[in-house]
Amino acid sequence: MEGSNQIADKRVERSKARVLTETYRQLVQSGVGGVSIDEVSRASGISKTTIYRHWPSRSALLIDACSRLGNTPDAPDTGNLRSDVRTLLARLSDQLQTANWSSVYPSIIDAAERDHEINTLQAGLHKNFMAPFETVIERAKARGEIPSDRDTSDLIAILVGPFFFRRWFSKEEMSVQFIHAIIETAIP
Amino acid sequence: MEGSNQIADKRVERSKARVLTETYRQLVQSGVGGVSIDEVSRASGISKTTIYRHWPSRSALLIDACSRLGNTPDAPDTGNLRSDVRTLLARLSDQLQTANWSSVYPSIIDAAERDHEINTLQAGLHKNFMAPFETVIERAKARGEIPSDRDTSDLIAILVGPFFFRRWFSKEEMSVQFIHAIIETAIP
Numbered sequence: 449m450e451g452s453n454q455i456a457d458k459r460v461e462r463s464k465a466r467v468l469t470e471t472y473r474q475l476v477q478s479g480v481g482g483v484s485i486d487e488v489s490r491a492s493g494i495s496k497t498t499i500y501r502h503w504p505s506r507s508a509l510l511i512d513a514c515s516r517l518g519n520t521p522d523a524p525d526t527g528n529l530r531s532d533v534r535t536l537l538a539r540l541s542d543q544l545q546t547a548n549w550s551s552v553y554p555s556i557i558d559a560a561e562r563d564h565e566i567n568t569l570q571a572g573l574h575k576n577f578m579a580p581f582e583t584v585i586e587r588a589k590a591r592g593e594i595p596s597d598r599d600t601s602d603l604i605a606i607l608v609g610p611f612f613f614r615r616w617f618s619k620e621e622m623s624v625q626f627i628h629a630i631i632e633t634a635i636p
Numbered sequence: 637m638e639g640s641n642q643i644a645d646k647r648v649e650r651s652k653a654r655v656l657t658e659t660y661r662q663l664v665q666s667g668v669g670g671v672s673i674d675e676v677s678r679a680s681g682i683s684k685t686t687i688y689r690h691w692p693s694r695s696a697l698l699i700d701a702c703s704r705l706g707n708t709p710d711a712p713d714t715g716n717l718r719s720d721v722r723t724l725l726a727r728l729s730d731q732l733q734t735a736n737w738s739s740v741y742p743s744i745i746d747a748a749e750r751d752h753e754i755n756t757l758q759a760g761l762h763k764n765f766m767a768p769f770e771t772v773i774e775r776a777k778a779r780g781e782i783p784s785d786r787d788t789s790d791l792i793a794i795l796v797g798p799f800f801f802r803r804w805f806s807k808e809e810m811s812v813q814f815i816h817a818i819i820e821t822a823i824p
Contacts, residue, residue: 479746481669554746557804558667561739574805601808602798602817609797610790612805616745617762620789629790633821 464502466492471513476548479555480510480566507565514556514569517549523580529588530635533607534627536580540608541622544615554616578604594635606634652690654680659701664736667743668698668754695753702744702757705737711768717776718823721795722815724768728796729810732803742804766792782823794822 470492474483485506489496503509524535544550553573560567581604589596610630614620658680662671673694677684691697712723732738741761748755769792777784798818802808 479749481746551749554742554749558669558742558746561667561742571807574807578806599817601806602814605798605801605806605808605814606794606818606821609799609801610793611797612801613793613797617800618766618789618793619759619762620793626790626793629787630794633794636824 463492463494463498467494467499467502467509468513468516471509472516475510475513475552475555479552480559481555483510483513485509505565507563507569510559511565511569514552514573517552517573521577521580523583523587525584525587527591529584529593530631532584532588533581533631533635536584537607537611537627537630538624540611541627544611544622550615578608581607603634607631651680651682651686655682655687655690655697656701656704659697660704663698663701663740663743667740668747669743671698671701673697693753695751695757698747699753699757702740702761705740705761709765709768711771711775713772713775715779717772717781718819720772720776721769721819721823724772725795725799725815725818726812728799729815732799732810738803766796769795791822795819 467488470488471483473491474487483506485496485499488494488509489499499509503512521536521539524532526532526535556566556570556573560570582600585594585600585603588594589598589600607630610626611622614622614626655676658676659671661679662675671694673684673687676682676697677687687697691700709724709727712720714720714723744754744758744761748758770788773782773788773791776782777786777788795818798814799810802810802814
């Protein structure tokens, strides 16, 4: 009986993977608002009853699919804050211009305005995205490179805010000069 | 015959106004993705045929409704850049925390990722929102208060980016201390 249970377990895992793959595909193509359980069921060939057995709500499914969007980025450690931040901002501006999550993220931000579960998801994604900035700033404080009473969260807003602003609001270029200007201003 | 034409014209204006009011109501309640022509027609009592006669597409109707979101803000002129910017950022942080457009704007940003007409609308709204910042910065340059070769658009990103970041991404407080910290950093 154990053998057939294992086969059943594997079948369940395969079904869940197909649902997640299709949800992720719709998410990247059309944003959070474009994901429909009907359409996920149709395209994956998995019944809605089965989908709702694994994910109690559309939000729960979206949250699982979104976990594929960003992996935890590592924090550089050059011993110099400006240099660490330059690496992080170069990576950020590159991702904002090319990564899937950059076009999907506005739909998550929008859904978070009205959906409590998505709001919790977004808070988790944000914490994850900002973790390496926090790490390099805290290390710089420990080294005495910047005053220990400088507000970390203010500094992150000053460093990262201008890049989000350019990607989604003003839609201007994020050049090497721009990265330089932000660092010169934020960490004089 | 002129009299009956005028009556017909007034009726058309009233119908259009009802459609726009209902569209705006749905927009504020559910965002761009929540506006449905079917539902606008049902709730306003105006037929879909009539709606499509005045607005060739859903995007065209949304654009008209969005024009109600923000009025052109005026630029303060105290003769001092920091003081002008303080006024503008206090007003911005207040609006971000209370105004209708602040909860609707993410849905416009999201739709702009995939819809060319909405993207053009968003560019117009953005230009409008940023105009007073541009005005006070250009005046400060003319007065010689900041170097005339300082990049205006970089400075706007540094001033406004952190506020957008806090409202829609990190969801942290925008206190008087935060306004002060941003100005100290951006205009030392």
